[in-house]
Amino acid sequence: MSAKTIEAVLEEHTDRWMDVPGVVGTAIGESQGQPCIVVFVVEKSDELGRKIPASVEGHPVVVEQTGEFRAL
């Protein structure tokens, strides 16, 4: 586990991830009872899988396919 909080780690990396085409959001979620970073993507792909790591500074990263977000 890293010394930095998961919020700080997300803040540091989120803008770079959100510049990747197909990434529409990031958040703090929960995976197997532990806090995790969630990256929302329009559609999962191998290329996105290469650019989004499985964990960052000890915090797990989960890629979640959501489609695009629209005002309702």
Add this chain to the structure above:
Amino acid sequence: MSRFPLRIGFCLAVAAISLIVLGLPHFAPVVNAAEPQVNAQALARAMQIQDRHTGRLMGIPGVVGTATGLDAAGQPVVKVFLAKGGVPGIAAKLEGVSVDVEVTGVFVALRKPSGKPSKPPAIDPTARFPRPVPIGVSTGHPNITAGTIGCRVFDEYGEVYALSNNHVYADENRALTGNVLQPGPWDGGIDPADAIGTLWDFYLITFKGPYPPYYNNTIDAAIAWSSTDLLGKATPSNGYGTPKSSPVRAKVRLSVKKYGRTTGQTQGRVYAVNAKVDVGYDSGVARFVNQIIVTPGSFSAGGDSGSLVVTADGNNPVGLLFAGSPTMTVCNPIDAVLEFFGVWIDGQ
């Protein structure tokens, strides 16, 4: 709380899960050799342990059922079903078998439709309602289609306002003034005959330009000046009623509900917090920070924008619904909305 439906739930749950679990050893080798093998003896033992402890477990207030199931690794576990989270006094293991606690809510008998269909009370959130109108129903500025009245808020002078989204009451920054209608124009609302207030204030949404850095918006919200003669503070009678005045902060897994123009009352769960999302509008894409993500996708649909999201068990305000994807709903944290306008929720 009556014990009777709880027992039904318990029996149903045991029956259903037993069937699934007992089916596994027979089918697993045939269907897929890679499936984890289930040890039938261990399973039978877990069921005995479950039976021995069920009476005591069901005596704990909030426990609505028990069952034997399998964990992700295929190991037998005793499942304990709860009406809601935070029930103390449940051991992590029973005689060496892991306990898996799951919040299912209270089980109820699913009534079969009787031979003669009785007409359900026809409450349509898209309809025109007698004044004062309820919250959670169709509304909008004359230039838009339709959204939802989130709730009634009031300021330090005691004036009351209808709360909804910028894109419902201010047409994505384009409407600087005008009436707001109930129902919204898409649902037949006519200006000024159906007016319930006038646009008073809105958070200016900054859309993404061609190059970074992109502006971080915090809310999509607007208020319309109204009166207690025109605007009530409770949902229609098939909804949760009046929200509480005191907001609570969203946490992952928090159970929430909302009443909205399109999907009526629905329940969901906070999937993630502290979200940064890009949201598509007619005018372009806008980036939002510190948002709340609710699942499942059926929690909301187009026209539910502006709905107040409240806790499932206490009606405490959590968020203001404004966007969604096929699988998720996005909400502004309600405290940021109230703080921006300097208002409080007119609730219980």
